[in-house]
Amino acid sequence: MTATDVPELVATGLTVRFAGLTALDGVDLTVRPGSLHALIGPNGAGKSTCFNVLSGVYRADAGSVRFGDAELTALPPHRIAALGVARTFQNIALSERLSTADNLMLGRHRLTRAGVLSAGLRLPRARSEERRHRARAAEIAEFVGVAEHLAVPAGALPYGVRKRVELARALCAEPRLLLLDEPVAGMNGPERHAMARAIRQARDALGLSVVLVEHDMAMVARLADEVTVLDFGRRIAAGPPDRVRRDPAVIRAYLGEQS
Numbered sequence: 567m568t569a570t571d572v573p574e575l576v577a578t579g580l581t582v583r584f585a586g587l588t589a590l591d592g593v594d595l596t597v598r599p600g601s602l603h604a605l606i607g608p609n610g611a612g613k614s615t616c617f618n619v620l621s622g623v624y625r626a627d628a629g630s631v632r633f634g635d636a637e638l639t640a641l642p643p644h645r646i647a648a649l650g651v652a653r654t655f656q657n658i659a660l661s662e663r664l665s666t667a668d669n670l671m672l673g674r675h676r677l678t679r680a681g682v683l684s685a686g687l688r689l690p691r692a693r694s695e696e697r698r699h700r701a702r703a704a705e706i707a708e709f710v711g712v713a714e715h716l717a718v719p720a721g722a723l724p725y726g727v728r729k730r731v732e733l734a735r736a737l738c739a740e741p742r743l744l745l746l747d748e749p750v751a752g753m754n755g756p757e758r759h760a761m762a763r764a765i766r767q768a769r770d771a772l773g774l775s776v777v778l779v780e781h782d783m784a785m786v787a788r789l790a791d792e793v794t795v796l797d798f799g800r801r802i803a804a805g806p807p808d809r810v811r812r813d814p815a816v817i818r819a820y821l822g823e824q825s
């Protein structure tokens with residue numbers, strides 16, 4: 567199944583101030599439908615703040631966010647989620663005692679009418695709805711390579727697999743735009759590769775747009791169609807990874823971080 571109605575995300579002039587500090591300063595960001603877009607930049611550049619604005623956790627002091635015809639700018643997080651914007655966090659937020667399958671069912675909560683985990687009455691309609699959702703969750707588990715772990719409690723899985731289960735859970739909400747906050751943080755080489763493959767496969771299979779915050783330039787070059795670079799709250803470059811990597815302002819920003 568492919569999402570056919572993925573709109574463009576267009577953020578314009580995003581500005582966020584905390585006390586005396588301007589965390590985002592007139593940032594523009596356009597995410598083409600179905601693209602994999604990386605948001606990068608040195609520590610404190612404003613990446614998380616940008617995610618928090620896109621998902622409604624923070625309200626911008628100025629600027630706007632449009633997702634197709636929808637104006638997201640002043641909407642609370644649950645309304646933004648209802649429009650098909652899902653997000654993962656840097657820290658794992660799975661229920662450790664629940665199986666992978668049940669964690670994925672929690673991800674489908676937004677789409678269920680009967681309340682799938684509490685279908686205690688076992689009414690036929692609730693049962694068939696639950697079956698349908700479990701089948702879809704298993705299909706999504708397949709896209710991100712965690713299908714073999716469906717029966718295992720999330721807490722018993724290795725770190726890299728748990729992070730992919732989290733990705734699957736976010737996908738279970740059938741988002742049209744997925745925001746991934748440092749999806750490979752803390753992973754070793756093979757886990758990074760598995761996650762990169764999972765992200766690409768999910769995007770290809772579901773046709774959604776993905777924005778990911780990432781530090782590792784090699785990973786960005788491998789994965790992203792387009793990159794936006796922030797530094798001190800400003801957008802200093804945007805474009806395809808190859809061009810952005812060679813941009814003198816980007817090189818300066820990253821060298822500055824190392825010194």
Ligand SMILES: Nc1ncnc2c1ncn2[C@@H]1O[C@H](COP(=O)(O)OP(=O)(O)OP(=O)(O)O)[C@@H](O)[C@H]1O
Nearest residue numbers: 584587588589607608609610611612613614615616
């Ligand atoms: N809630 C807040 N209150 C005050 N200052 C904040 C808050 N959130 C972020 N900041 C500041 O805003 C700036 C941008 O922070 P942000 O976390 O968005 O950067 P980042 O690019 O995500 O950094 P990192 O890569 O270290 O996660 C930083 O100077 C940070 O200290």
